[in-house]
Structure formats: C-alpha cells, structure tokens
Amino acid sequence: MSALAASTADDGTIHLATVKVRSFKVPIVLGVVTVLLAALFLFVPRSGESTFRLRDSSSAIALPDVVLNTALTSWVIVVLLALLTAYSAWLAWNYERTPLWLTVAFGSFGVFAFLVWAGAGGLVPVSSLLVGAVSLSVPLVFGALGGVIGERAGVVNVAIEGQFLLGAFSAALLSSITQNPFVGLIGAMIGGVLVAFVLAAFAIKYLVEQVIVGVVLNVLVTGLTGFLYGALLVPNETELNRPVVFERIKIPVLGDIPILGPVLFNQTFIVYLMFIAVAVVSWGLYRTRWGLRLRAVGEHPQAADTVGIRVNPTRFWNVSLAGAIAGIGGAYFTLVSVPQFGKEMTAGLGFIALAAVIFGRWDPIRASLPALLFGFVTNLQNLLTVLRTPIPSEFMLMLPYVVTILAVAGFAGQIKGPAAAGKPYIKG
Structure with a gap:
C-alpha cells in the first residue's frame, strides 16, 4: 500500500512523494484463524467420515453424496490455509494489498474444513444450509444497502433497526387487513421512509448529532411498535396480525440446477428483489448521474454546491430512499x-x-458479502446443534456475532468512509 507525503523545500516549493506502508493486519487475522482451526483439530480430534448431501428434494437432478475422510481432509485444508496466509504475508511484505479473491477463498476453505470436522459421522445438507443462509441474510442485505446509500450521502444511518421494526409492523398490519402481501411490502417501505424522514429532518435541517438521533429513533420505534403490538395486534390477532405471506416462486429449468438452483432460483419475491436491488444500487452508484451526485455530497459537499448540486435536498431524499430499502428488509x-x-x-x-x-x-x-456471512454463520449454528458437535451451546449462540466482530476488526481495518459522513452541511 502507498500514501502521499508532502515536503516543503527551502524555496517554498511543495513536493509530493509516494510513501509505501506495510500492513500485516489481514495476514495476522488469517494466521490466527488458521492456528485456531489447527488447535481445534488437534485437541478435539474427530474420526470417521463426513457426508455432504448435494441433492435437494425440489431439484430434478440428483447428485450422489460426497463422503470424505474427516481427519485427512481437515488437515489438508489447514495446510492450504497456511499457504494462503503465507501468500498474504508475502504480499504485505511487498507493500501490496491482500486481494478480495484470497480472503473469499480463505473463508470458503476455512468454513469447509470446519464443516468436515463438525460433520464427522453425520450428514451435512449443503443445499439446505445455503438456502437457510440466504434466507437469514435477506434483511441484512437490504439494511446494508440502506446504510451504504445513507452514508454515501453524508448521513450515518444508525436507525436501520428502527426502520426494520416499523417496516415489519406495517407489513404485518397492512397485509393482514388487505390480504395482499404486496400492499404489506409497500407499507413496509413507507414505514422505513417515515423513520428515515425523522432522521433526515433532525440530522440535516436541525443539525443534531446523527448517531444520537439514530439511537433515539431506534428506542422510540421499539417502544412504539411494542405498545401498538400490545394495544392493537394482541386483542385483534386474527384480523390484524395474520399477514398473507409471499410464496416461493421456482424458475423453470434454473431451479433444478444442483446446489445453486434451490438457493438462487427457488425463492420468494423479496429474495429476487434483493438480487435486483444489489445490482441496481451498485450500478447506479457508479454509473449514473444520481450516483455521482450522491457520492459528491457525501465526499465534498462544498465542491458539489459550487457546481449547482443542492446538497441538503439531495441528502434528504437519498436518506428517505435508504429508509425505503431498509423497510423492505423489515417486511x-x-x-x-x-x-x-x-x-x-x-x-x-x-x-x-x-x-x-x-x-x-x-x-x-462488498457490504452484501458480510451480510451473507452472518446469515451463513447463524444457520451454521443450527446445523452444529443437530450434528451434536462438542462445542458448548453458549458458544454457538454467540458464534455469529463473534465472526462479525472478527470480520470488521480484522478485514475492514482502519478504513475511511465517505469524508463528509456524519457532518452537517451549512451553506455559506
């Protein structure tokens, strides 16, 4: 990695030079994970065979089960992880970043090694594990998209939790009344927008500290939905809290693809909408005028203002859009x-x-990937309980959060977000 350094000569001339900086944060994290897995396999050895079921009951194509020797496969993968760690350290020594493909490959092999160890003498249903992981990740992906849009616009969206809650409440209420899940989905988006509207009003117009407003909104929405649940939904549960849900829609031919078919092409409308939302937001953020203006007001609002971009209105409407997207996650x-x-x-x-x-x-x-990681680890926790691994149940309950903390602390590192995120803009 490199950074710019400035120096001033005797004649007052400023010279810019590139200074190379080594960062071993990622190799250290990879090394720690490798050592932990090796210690687990060494001190809690498991013998026998691990069976991976690739076929799914909804798939027309049946694949045979894959049977692996537990101990041999686990240690082979540990050696592979050590090689990847060494390569990452070599890149860091040569002032280069660890590429994304390496961290993804390391994570995939590491999870596979753990599954081989955990599945000794048992059965690991691969398709069911992946389908459950995607299902648990959906609200997180929508929330992450809302967070990206909000912070790219310069507003820290700490109120995602409140947008989830009000979106879930509105969706349940309206879907129950109308017996139409699409009306409930629209209601969830409106609920998310309402929370985002309040956040934007206080953060942009009244210049209140954004993190404080977001935390207060979360508490407010939690109390409000809790009150309405007890006062409105509980006494009228049959009429107001029995929403019509989205059914799975299987795409012909694609839905029969082994392993990935049930994961990607036999899902509900909201999951398909998630795939579209990630692609559209990613494309729009970097390829459209909307994305350029959004990034401009979040990085350098003064410069954006000088070229005619209305900074605060742009921030306001984009925070509202972020709330609508997070509301879908609540739905x-x-x-x-x-x-x-x-x-x-x-x-x-x-x-x-x-x-x-x-x-x-x-x-x-990139924000969708850790959301998927959290969903996978959460679903893995349920599988480990079924497989009766020798890991304490208390550790399995905290496993998703531990992985999230390690991921943010280890791989994210000391990164910088949008330059103007969290900073109100005052014209003049």
Whole structure:
C-alpha cells in the first residue's frame, strides 16, 4: 500500500512523494484463524467420515453424496490455509494489498474444513444450509444497502433497526387487513421512509448529532411498535396480525440446477428483489448521474454546491430512499420469515447491517458479502446443534456475532468512509 507525503523545500516549493506502508493486519487475522482451526483439530480430534448431501428434494437432478475422510481432509485444508496466509504475508511484505479473491477463498476453505470436522459421522445438507443462509441474510442485505446509500450521502444511518421494526409492523398490519402481501411490502417501505424522514429532518435541517438521533429513533420505534403490538395486534390477532405471506416462486429449468438452483432460483419475491436491488444500487452508484451526485455530497459537499448540486435536498431524499430499502428488509420478517409480528423481533440485526456497511467499505456488493456471512454463520449454528458437535451451546449462540466482530476488526481495518459522513452541511 502507498500514501502521499508532502515536503516543503527551502524555496517554498511543495513536493509530493509516494510513501509505501506495510500492513500485516489481514495476514495476522488469517494466521490466527488458521492456528485456531489447527488447535481445534488437534485437541478435539474427530474420526470417521463426513457426508455432504448435494441433492435437494425440489431439484430434478440428483447428485450422489460426497463422503470424505474427516481427519485427512481437515488437515489438508489447514495446510492450504497456511499457504494462503503465507501468500498474504508475502504480499504485505511487498507493500501490496491482500486481494478480495484470497480472503473469499480463505473463508470458503476455512468454513469447509470446519464443516468436515463438525460433520464427522453425520450428514451435512449443503443445499439446505445455503438456502437457510440466504434466507437469514435477506434483511441484512437490504439494511446494508440502506446504510451504504445513507452514508454515501453524508448521513450515518444508525436507525436501520428502527426502520426494520416499523417496516415489519406495517407489513404485518397492512397485509393482514388487505390480504395482499404486496400492499404489506409497500407499507413496509413507507414505514422505513417515515423513520428515515425523522432522521433526515433532525440530522440535516436541525443539525443534531446523527448517531444520537439514530439511537433515539431506534428506542422510540421499539417502544412504539411494542405498545401498538400490545394495544392493537394482541386483542385483534386474527384480523390484524395474520399477514398473507409471499410464496416461493421456482424458475423453470434454473431451479433444478444442483446446489445453486434451490438457493438462487427457488425463492420468494423479496429474495429476487434483493438480487435486483444489489445490482441496481451498485450500478447506479457508479454509473449514473444520481450516483455521482450522491457520492459528491457525501465526499465534498462544498465542491458539489459550487457546481449547482443542492446538497441538503439531495441528502434528504437519498436518506428517505435508504429508509425505503431498509423497510423492505423489515417486511421480510413478517411476510416471509415469521408470518406474524412480535415485539423486538428484529433482535438488533439493524446494527449488524451497519457493521456490514463498514466491513464492505461502503460498497453495495462488498457490504452484501458480510451480510451473507452472518446469515451463513447463524444457520451454521443450527446445523452444529443437530450434528451434536462438542462445542458448548453458549458458544454457538454467540458464534455469529463473534465472526462479525472478527470480520470488521480484522478485514475492514482502519478504513475511511465517505469524508463528509456524519457532518452537517451549512451553506455559506
């Protein structure tokens, strides 16, 4: 990696020079993970064979099960992880960044090694594991997209949790009344926009500290939805808290592809909408006038103002858009995952989505990857319980959050977000 350094000559001339900086943060994290896996396999050895089931009941193409020797496969992958770690350290020594493909490959092989160890004498249903991971990741991806748009516009969207909750409540209520999940989805988007509207009003117009406003909004929405749940939904549960949910839509031919077919092409409308949203936001952020203006007001609002961009209105409407997208994530809770609203049902996932934004370096695609990681680890926790691994149940409950913290602290590092994020703009 490199950075610019400035020096001033005797005649007052300023010279810029490139200074190379070594960063071993990623190699250290990779090394720690490798050592932990090796210690696990060494001190808690498991013998026998691990069976991976590749076929799915909904797939027309049946693949045979893959049977692997548990101990041999685990140690072979540990050696491979050590080689990847060494390569990452070599890149760092030569002032180069660890490429994304290496960290993705390391994570994939590491998870596979752990599954081989955990599945000793048992069965690992690959398709079911991946389908569950995607399902658990959907609200996080929408929340991360909302966080990316908000912070790229210069407003730290700490209120994702509140947007989730009000979106889930509105979706359950309107879908129950109209018996139409699409009306519930629109209601969830409106709920997310309402929370974002309040955040934008206080942060942009009244110049209140954005993080404080976001935290207060989360508490407010939690209390409001909890009150409405007890006062409105509980006494009228049949009429107001029985939403019509989205059914799975299987795409012909594609849905029968082994392993990936059930994961990508046999999903609900909201999951397909998630795929489209990630692609559209990623394309729009870097390829359109909207994205250019959005990034301009988040990076250098003064410069944007000088070329005629209305900074505060641009921020306001983009924060509202971010709220609408996060509201769709809230709708997933009641229109797909759990067909009923419950108090505090989002369980703090809005803050995990905010962590995904940081880990993803404020990029839509990169932010979606840690969201998928969290969903996978959460679903893996359930599988480990079924496989009866010798890992304490308390550790498995905290496993998703530990992985998220390690990912943000290790791979995100000391990165810088949009320069003007969290800073109100005062014209003049």
